[in-house]
Amino acid sequence: MTATTGPIASHGSPARSVGTDPIIEVSHLTRRFTSKRSETVALDDVSLAVQPGEFVTIAGPSGCGKSTLLKIIAGLTLATDGDVRLYGKPVTGPQREIGFAFQRSALLEWRGVRKNILLQAEMRGMDRRRAEERADDLIELTGLTGFEKALPHELSGGMQQRVALCRALLHEPRVLLMDEPFGALDALTREQMNIEMNRIWRETGTTVVLVTHSVPEAVYLGSRIVVMSPRPGRIVETLEPGLPERREYGPTLADPRFTAAAERLRDLLGASHAPE
Numbered sequence: 001m002t003a004t005t006g007p008i009a010s011h012g013s014p015a016r017s018v019g020t021d022p023i024i025e026v027s028h029l030t031r032r033f034t035s036k037r038s039e040t041v042a043l044d045d046v047s048l049a050v051q052p053g054e055f056v057t058i059a060g061p062s063g064c065g066k067s068t069l070l071k072i073i074a075g076l077t078l079a080t081d082g083d084v085r086l087y088g089k090p091v092t093g094p095q096r097e098i099g100f101a102f103q104r105s106a107l108l109e110w111r112g113v114r115k116n117i118l119l120q121a122e123m124r125g126m127d128r129r130r131a132e133e134r135a136d137d138l139i140e141l142t143g144l145t146g147f148e149k150a151l152p153h154e155l156s157g158g159m160q161q162r163v164a165l166c167r168a169l170l171h172e173p174r175v176l177l178m179d180e181p182f183g184a185l186d187a188l189t190r191e192q193m194n195i196e197m198n199r200i201w202r203e204t205g206t207t208v209v210l211v212t213h214s215v216p217e218a219v220y221l222g223s224r225i226v227v228m229s230p231r232p233g234r235i236v237e238t239l240e241p242g243l244p245e246r247r248e249y250g251p252t253l254a255d256p257r258f259t260a261a262a263e264r265l266r267d268l269l270g271a272s273h274a275p276e
């Protein structure tokens with residue numbers, strides 16, 4: 001693992017600016033979906049502050065409002081009540097200054113790896129040369145060198161997710177929102193992506209909020225793990241295992257701080273799955 005220089009590291013050193021203002025601030029958020037026949041309360045009074053440089057994982061049972069929370073932070077859907085601030089400003093519509101990665105990589109089948117990554121630059125009207133340099137740095141960072149022209153169907157699922165990740169990071173967002181980005185991958189590829197994600201987080205200093213159903217993924221990646229209840233989604237507990245930022249996979253999984261947090265998370269999710 002080599003330290004990266006150049007545009008990738010341009011957020012400055014990946015300093016965790018503890019004690020500064022939150023980069024994301026969610027206050028008393030409620031989201032109801034109302035139709036003629038029913039009303040669903042997806043989120044109920046959720047408050048969460050994310051500091052610059054944190055890696056927050058959000059775990060919770062299916063349907064507890066995790067995706068809705070990410071979409072509200074991104075300004076893709078509005079809250080019914082409550083307030084969201086990103087970079088200190090109220091979120092009132094779609095946010096451009098973030099990266100978003102989904103479970104499905106959503107690549108264009110007829111475009112090669114590099115051109116799929118550069119789509120982000122085209123949509124934003126970024127300076128072409130800067131974008132190309134940045135794309136090449138990201139291709140190197142994510143181990144895609146040699147596959148620049150490969151089409152999505154020629155790539156493994158893990159490689160496709162790496163391309164999607166490069167695209168989400170191309171414009172150097174300070175905040176990256178990820179909705180189950182590795183959920184469709186096999187277990188070994190998922191582990192590999194977790195290891196890479198930890199490295200990319202450390203090397204870029206990006207603030208990450210990642211939604212997951214996986215207990216090991218939540219604890220391995222998160223500097224903080226937010227646990228949600230079944231619908232209506234509320235935050236039931238926040239875990240801070242205190243693991244170092246650099247995490248070798250095997251030793252981390254055997255670390256008592258990891259095992260204790262994983263056990264607690266399993267308990268909370270298990271308890272929240274119990275019939276009412």
Ligand SMILES: Nc1ncnc2c1ncn2[C@@H]1O[C@H](COP(=O)(O)OP(=O)(O)OP(=O)(O)O)[C@@H](O)[C@H]1O
Nearest residue numbers: 033040041042061062063064065066067068069231
């Ligand atoms: N656009 C919508 N219209 C109506 N109901 C919605 C809409 N989006 C989400 N919901 C409902 O809100 C609740 C929360 O959905 P959401 O997708 O946020 O949950 P989730 O925790 O991300 O689920 P999963 O883990 O299964 O992806 C669900 O009951 C869902 O049916």
